[in-house]
Amino acid sequence: MTQPDARPAGRTGSRRGARDATADAGIAAGTGTPADARPAARAGTPAGSRSGARRTELAAFLRSRRERVTPADVGLPPGLRRRTPGLRREEVAQLAGVGITWYTWLEQGRPINVSVQVLDAISRTLGLDPAEHEHLYRLADVPEVTETGGRRTLEPETQLILDQLDPIPAAVYNARYDLLAWNDTYEWMFPNLTGQPPAARNALWQLFTGRDCCNPVVNLEEELPQMVATLRAGFGRHLGEPVWTDFVRRLSAASPEFARMWDTHDVARPGSRMKIFQHSVAGLIRTVSTSMTLASPPETRMVVYTPADDESRERIAWLRANLEVPTPDHVH
Missing domain, CATH: 1.10.260.40 (lambda repressor-like DNA-binding domains)
Incomplete structure (x- = not known):
């Protein structure tokens, strides 16, 4: 499978226009x-x-x-x-x-x-x-917003915050949905993403190109258009940048569904919404995702997946108590 461009690694070595002219x-x-x-x-x-x-x-x-x-x-x-x-x-x-x-x-x-x-x-x-x-x-360039200046790496305290949020799953993404950092519970819930090499660790890429059997998101009809609209808003801040242009080009070629959604030109801001996941062992887990913008590096956000009901909370607790870091139980 063609992989996305190289990206920052997560936890290295860890489990984780006359009249009209006037x-x-x-x-x-x-x-x-x-x-x-x-x-x-x-x-x-x-x-x-x-x-x-x-x-x-x-x-x-x-x-x-x-x-x-x-x-x-x-x-x-x-x-x-x-x-x-x-x-x-x-x-x-x-x-x-x-x-x-x-x-x-x-x-x-x-x-x-x-x-x-x-x-x-x-x-x-x-x-x-x-x-x-x-x-x-x-x-329209009023004003122009670019990802220039500032730190390009996560603050050390960011990982500490993620770890303190356990057992609530939490992770940090950039505006392209590259996964940058995560905590243990997130890793146990999404091993097919965290287990990828850093260059392939992109949530959008995995959701649009992965096999259905390995896709953890249940409410894809609501979730995918929202994610693409959020990506499109970020793309507007990086027009002409090769990394962004190449990512969109390659994902459009790899996924006709992504290309169709991209061509709608819909835009959205990151926000809170229901996300439902199907874990291969723990079962159905309903969460409310909350997106929080980080000060550094630019255009990164921490997303926290709070269990939406007692059953989901219990399933996450059971998962943590009974499993080591899982690996895919089959190959393609």
């Missing part, structure tokens, strides 16, 4: 005319590559959000038969108070300047939720 002045004055074009970065430079990737992603994201809004959603009559789903570009421009040509350029990925006021108006018109609103800002 934009911002007009917008500020309430005329709805577009801002002057921002010069594009020179083609072939790293900055140009990243800028072009952002514009392409922004264009696709805006189209996907526009197509999901119906005329009825914004108080417009249905009108004549529409060739495409959702609102027309001119309708979005009118409702947001911007020039039609300018909005068309924006959705075509042209290198034009975008003000905060205009982004907010477009966001309201398209009914974006907080995660989508943040994603829109990042793609």
Whole structure:
């Protein structure tokens, strides 16, 4: 099986875009005319590559959000038969108070300047939720958020916290779902992930490419789209970065299901939700996962899987009391 790119190891040695060219002045004055074009970065430079990737992603994201809004959603009559789903570009421009040509350029990925006021108006018109609103800002480079500076390794105290959480399963992931650290209970529950070499220790990769018999997640129909949407939001902060681009390319090639979900352009923030797991020995375990952002390294989060009922709590306790670190009981 093709493996994801190399990643930080967990516990080493342990078990574990004239009218439309005068934009911002007009917008500020309430005329709805577009801002002057921002010069594009020179083609072939790293900055140009990243800028072009952002514009392409922004264009696709805006189209996907526009197509999901119906005329009825914004108080417009249905009108004549529409060739495409959702609102027309001119309708979005009118409702947001911007020039039609300018909005068309924006959705075509042209290198034009975008003000905060205009982004907010477009966001309201398209009914974006907080995660989508943040994603829109990042793609429009207002402001740019990158994973630069700061520590790249986990603080020593992070592992101590994970260990203190036992017997509650807990782990640390980065924004690509690379598994960075975990505690004993997590390892006992998910040996097929923690037992992988560091370069293959990625939760998304395992869920989308692993065999059904080795997949511990029961509520996949709810969980996988949420995880892909969270990955897409992270991807918006790293457009043009080879590690991210390569990971998405390879996982899309390995899993048509991932590719389909990725093409929806849905975005989400990490959050609390029910996760149900089937352990090969302990049985069904229901948990509520809570995601907490860590200060260092950037874009890492600790996820704690709290048992959702007494039965699940008892099964985890039994697992800890009766098993050594398990290994897969079959080969493929």
